[in-house]
Amino acid sequence: MTAPLTAGANPFQDRETGRRLIARIGEKLDRLGATERKPVRLMEICGGHTHTIFRHGLSGVLPAGLEFLHGPGCPVCVLPMGRIDDCVAIAEDPRVIFTTFGDAMRVPGSKKSLMQAKADGADIRMVYSPLDALELARRNPDREVVFFGLGFETTMPSTALTVLKAEREGIANFSLFCNHITIIPTIRAVLDTPGMMVDGFIGPGHVSMVIGLKPYRFIASQYDRPLVVTGFEPLDVLQSVWMLLDQIDRGVVEIQNQYARVVPEEGNPQANAAIDAVFETRPFFEWRGLGSIDESGVAIRERFARFDAERRFAVRSPAVAEPDSCQCGGVLTGTVKPWQCPLFGGACTPESPVGALMVSSEGACAAYHQYGGLRKGAA
């Protein structure tokens, strides 16, 4: 065993560097004349960044002239209830072993979550990779193993490669319930939201490893907003905040890469090839809290139809209305703060979530509830 590692020993969590960055961010905000009443508003698209900001208490130490808006980048949070109902229906088929990532277990459907369905007797198993689901199919030839594929371009390549492997190995009892979504139409939906208040974007790090920087160019050229692709350590986020403020200060609008140690400018061609081979764009896909967004989801191509759970299990994808008063949509687009929702902390808590943003630990409401209670009005 090695010696203990405290937070300060991680170069990306170094306290002194952090303090210097915070001071420099303060200077930039002063130069820009930003105040609590007239803040610079930066949206972190990815739930991982929301998590970093709360876990390290960043919003509490940054000047009041900076406001974080928590965007729609947690794939668990934006799953519509109807798709969860589909999952439950598939999982309750006695032939099926239904496999899912852990944090989708608690997302409420209109009647129950997968966790409740499991308690009611459905054979639902948590896996950590779609390859684990494929292995389950191999070991259980008399069962139908369905993998609940969800996530942005971050998780899409591994699902695509699993489908390709299933085809190559002729595994007949494996299928994918595809709920993958793509990041670019989502950002466009935020930018097109009436009353949009975002001054700049903290861009998703993991998604960008796959898609690279080029797909974001329109944000600068068409919408005149900067974006900085960002890593997930607290210093990554702080540095990106400074880079965004610096662009605003200099009067330029660019797509920059703070996370160059991981994200290649051109993305990952092999991952993209796997995605292109297996998936095709859906004309539209419904998002929880945002409604339908054109070309924001992907489906399995005809060639792989036999691995498509939607075709094998005749899912209904019922349109389920959002619960009354639920403000998830406003929170996702940055027009409502979680604590401004009338349900926050009362009818809607992590124990009993009404809105999806209270379910996943990356959801803005859950993050406020768990980490942000100290400064909820100011964060």
Place this chain on the structure above:
Amino acid sequence: MSSNDNHSSPRAAAPRRRVQVPTVTIAHGGGGSAMRDLVEDVFVGAFGDGGAPLEDQARLPMADLLARGDRLAFTTDSFVVHPLEFPGGDIGKLAVCGTVNDLSVGGAVPVALSCAVVIEEGLEVETLRRIARSIAATAEAAGVRVVTGDTKVVARGACDRLFINTSGVGVIRQGLELGIANARPGDAVIINGPLGDHGAAILAARGELAIDAPVASDCAPLNGLIAALLAAVPGTRLLRDATRGGLAAVLNEMAEASRVGVRLDEDAIPVRAEVRGFCELLGLDPLYLGNEGVAVAVVPADRADAALAALHAHPLGAMAARIGTVTDERPGRVVMDTPFGGTRMVDLLVGDPLPRIC
């Protein structure tokens, strides 16, 4: 408990029988000779019969107990861990440590344990032998004896290979008053070792992750360490072992019961580099991971150095650290100062920590 159920054999004087088949079957739970062979081979073979006449119940002399204190502590716990064996321990070691530690954090000196097993048919006899030997070795290390037990065999699918329940009795010496409601503003919060080793080791050992984490469980009996602490700081307010729910659960429970706040210093909390990396990959937080060898102690501020010195002198306390302070702010709440000067709430999780998808 009927005589057939008891691990103690009515024919202990006769040569011990051995199980001749590789796996446990329903017959081994039937009360006949197969069961007798299993009990004698596996359990009496590992635990011994203590040289006492074997009965349906263990008999503990009152005089011995009375000489050691003025209250009996009694605890029970069930162990259903998967997998049965993992780096740093196994279900048997875990069962003994868990019960010894539950007694010790109440200030009790553990005296005797029971051990009841529920075996799924099909379990390899050799696995059961290894686990029984591990129970015996851990009990010996902790200075306690397994004095009674029970064996049940259930049909395939009725349990997950092997479940163990252990109960334990211990004696609390006169004048020692530890309690979850005893924390006072100003007190120091101390832990004896790094967080999350057990939780990370178990998650990794399940083999469901494509991650090979070089982490072993911290599973250990803490009675020796706690005795050293209580000798150095008799005025220790309270002790808890940070098992399921981790440090966060213990501190929230304490903050609520004692009507105090807790302020943690994230920089001061020891976490091994491997565990930290593992957590960051999976989106987990070491504050919420289970531990099987971490005790949380709250001591008066002016005794914090003495407590740390006592812990540092013990092999299980080499990485002991003062991690926070009890406050009168925000009663019932635990907050943590982050390395950047920010703060965050450390609330209870709703259920188990679930890995994030990306």
